[in-house]
Amino acid sequence: MFKKIRYRLLFSYLVVFASLLGIFALAVRVAFTRSLTQQTTDRLIAIGQGAAANAEFEANRLTIETDFRPQNLIAAHQALQWFDTQGHLIAQQGQTVLTLPLLPSKMVQVQGGESSALDGLRHVDKVRIQGVTVPIIASDNNHLVGYVRVSQSLEEFDETLQKLDWGLGGGIIMTLVLSGIGGILLTRQAMQPIEDSFQRLKQFTADASHELRSPLMAIKINADLALLYPEEIGPKDAEKFQAIASATNQMTRLTEDLLFLARTDKVPNHNWNTLNLTLILENLVLLYKPQAEVKQINLISQLAGNLYLTGDSVQLTRLFTNLIENALYYTPSGGVVEIKTSRIGSQVYVNVQDTGVGIAPEHIDKVFERFWRADRSRSYWEGGSGLGLAIAQAIAQNHGGLISVTSQLEAGSCFTVRLPSVSS
Ligand SMILES: Nc1ncnc2c1ncn2[C@@H]1O[C@H](COP(=O)(O)OP(=O)(O)OP(=O)(O)O)[C@@H](O)[C@H]1O
Ligand SMILES: [Mg+2]
Numbered sequence: 399m400f401k402k403i404r405y406r407l408l409f410s411y412l413v414v415f416a417s418l419l420g421i422f423a424l425a426v427r428v429a430f431t432r433s434l435t436q437q438t439t440d441r442l443i444a445i446g447q448g449a450a451a452n453a454e455f456e457a458n459r460l461t462i463e464t465d466f467r468p469q470n471l472i473a474a475h476q477a478l479q480w481f482d483t484q485g486h487l488i489a490q491q492g493q494t495v496l497t498l499p500l501l502p503s504k505m506v507q508v509q510g511g512e513s514s515a516l517d518g519l520r521h522v523d524k525v526r527i528q529g530v531t532v533p534i535i536a537s538d539n540n541h542l543v544g545y546v547r548v549s550q551s552l553e554e555f556d557e558t559l560q561k562l563d564w565g566l567g568g569g570i571i572m573t574l575v576l577s578g579i580g581g582i583l584l585t586r587q588a589m590q591p592i593e594d595s596f597q598r599l600k601q602f603t604a605d606a607s608h609e610l611r612s613p614l615m616a617i618k619i620n621a622d623l624a625l626l627y628p629e630e631i632g633p634k635d636a637e638k639f640q641a642i643a644s645a646t647n648q649m650t651r652l653t654e655d656l657l658f659l660a661r662t663d664k665v666p667n668h669n670w671n672t673l674n675l676t677l678i679l680e681n682l683v684l685l686y687k688p689q690a691e692v693k694q695i696n697l698i699s700q701l702a703g704n705l706y707l708t709g710d711s712v713q714l715t716r717l718f719t720n721l722i723e724n725a726l727y728y729t730p731s732g733g734v735v736e737i738k739t740s741r742i743g744s745q746v747y748v749n750v751q752d753t754g755v756g757i758a759p760e761h762i763d764k765v766f767e768r769f770w771r772a773d774r775s776r777s778y779w780e781g782g783s784g785l786g787l788a789i790a791q792a793i794a795q796n797h798g799g800l801i802s803v804t805s806q807l808e809a810g811s812c813f814t815v816r817l818p819s820v821s822s
Contacts, residue, residue: 400593407589408581415577416570423566430562438555439506439530445471446532446548449478455536455543460488468492475551480534482544494551496529502545505531508552526552604660607653614653618646648783655785659768662792672820675705675746678715679737686722694731700738705746707819709797717793717801720786721750721813728811729754746819751812757805765803766791790815 452466460482462468468478468491477492485500498509510526529549536543621643628636683699690697718737725735733753740747757765757772764770771784787801790813794801798818805811 400589400596404585404589407585408578411581411585412574412578416574419570419573423570426566427559427562431559434555434558438528438550438552442476442528442530442548442550443532445476445478446530446546449480449546449548450532450534453480453534453544453546455534460534460544462489472548475553477549479547479549480544481547483542485545488544492549494525494527494549496527496547496549498529500531500545500547502531502533507531507547510552526556528552528555600660603656607657607660610653611650614646614650618643618650621646652783652785655783655789658789659785659792662796670708670710672706672708673711673714675707675714675748675817675819676701676703676739678711679718679739679748682715682718682722683737686726690726690735693726693729695726695729696734697726698734698736700736702739702741705739705741705819707746707797707817709817713793713796717790717815718748718750720790721815724786725750725752725754725811725813728752733810741819744819746817748815748817749812750815751810753810756807756809756811757803758807762803762805766801 448471449468452463452468454461454463460480462480472478472492475494477490477495479490479495479500480488481500482488485502487500496507496509498507501507507529508526509529527549529547531545531547533542534544534546535541621639624631624639625636625643631639679699679701683697687697722735722737729735729752735750735752738749738751740749761772765772766787767784768788769784771782791801794815794817800816801813802816803811803813
């Protein structure tokens with residue numbers, strides 16, 4: 399139980415931490431990309447302005463100054479293109495030119511990273527190119543005379559981003575692994591006191607139940623002894639002794655149940671045997687037939703051939719006794735209680751179905767709780783203690799199985815026990 403809580407705690411902690419790290423990494427990446435893009439654009443604008451200053455507009459034609467050497471302005475991964483106002487290419491310099499048509503309204507253009515059709519053949523441009531368009535304004539009349547488009551390969555930019563991604567991804571994984579290890583240690587430390595106090599509480603219940611056994615036995619023996627000689631005590635006193643004996647019986651059962659629950663996960667399973675479950679159930683049906691007949695309940699069984707499983711026969715008998723007793727107790731006269739078994743894959747299923755009072759939907763989750771009983775008004779001594787199903791569940795879980803219930807008020811309930819089987 400504590401292992402499960404510990405894992406759930408660790409998992410929630412890691413999910414929260416991973417989400418925070420993810421948000422942080424995303425924020426860093428967005429901020430870094432923005433700043434890098436801005437830097438690149440600014441650099442290209444500066445180059446574009448330099449190139450624009452070296453363009454001349456003479457005789458209605460855009461020309462580049464003869465003493466201007468564009469290769470001095472740009473680096474190897476950059477290129478320059480001059481356009482007239484209609485967007486016709488006049489001159490270009492450099493390798494990494496944009497092949498997209500000039501769009502004066504769009505200052506920044508990015509090409510590549512996807513398929514493009516340069517020479518009629520579709521192929522993928524691995525390297526992205528960014529272009530920035532700068533207008534050329536004639537210095538004498540302030541008229542627009544053309545455009546300069548500066549482009550730059552984004553290879554370096556993408557490489558930098560890739561490195562950042564690797565760095566962030568690696569960092570997140572490393573941090574998660576380290577915080578996972580830290581989390582294991584921390585949750586273990588945090589759960590230890592709770593685990594200890596739970597064990598102490600369990601031990602206390604076990605000890606108290608154990609210690610109560612002897613005085614209860616003494617009361618019972620004395621009450622039974624007194625009842626052996628009713629002539630020595632008056633009829634009124636005999637009634638009192640009867641009540642004492644009956645109450646002692648109930649208390650003995652209750653202490654036995656508490657002791658059993660306190661010890662369930664301490665039960666050593668090295669002396670478990672291979673058992674024939676069909677045989678156990680057949681014996682129980684025979685045992686409860688007379689009780690069912692007295693209450694005019696039709697107790698029927700549909701037991702599949704020999705079903706084998708490994709376990710403790712006393713515990714398993716107790717599990718099914720609790721279910722059958724409940725079914726008989728909570729089913730009125732004339733009803734039917736049916737016990738069915740089946741095997742699906744490596745699992746054995748036992749259904750104990752009745753046509754009894756049923757369980758309200760809002761109570762169905764509570765039936766396996768210790769001391770929970772639907773009819774609280776009923777006197778404690780009249781029925782059981784409300785531990786029967788808690789014990790059944792503990793036994794099923796102890797055997798690596800599960801117990802579940804479906805029920806409808808006034809129609810009946812069906813308790814299903816799933817247990818791992820062994821091949822016969
Ligand atoms: N077959 C059933 N039909 C209707 N209600 C049921 C059935 N089995 C259990 N319940 C409800 O679940 C409650 C808990 O059952 P559980 O067997 O744990 O306790 P109990 O029968 O009251 O007492 P105990 O079994 O300890 O003698 C019961 O009090 C009853 O309200
Ligand atoms: Mg019961």
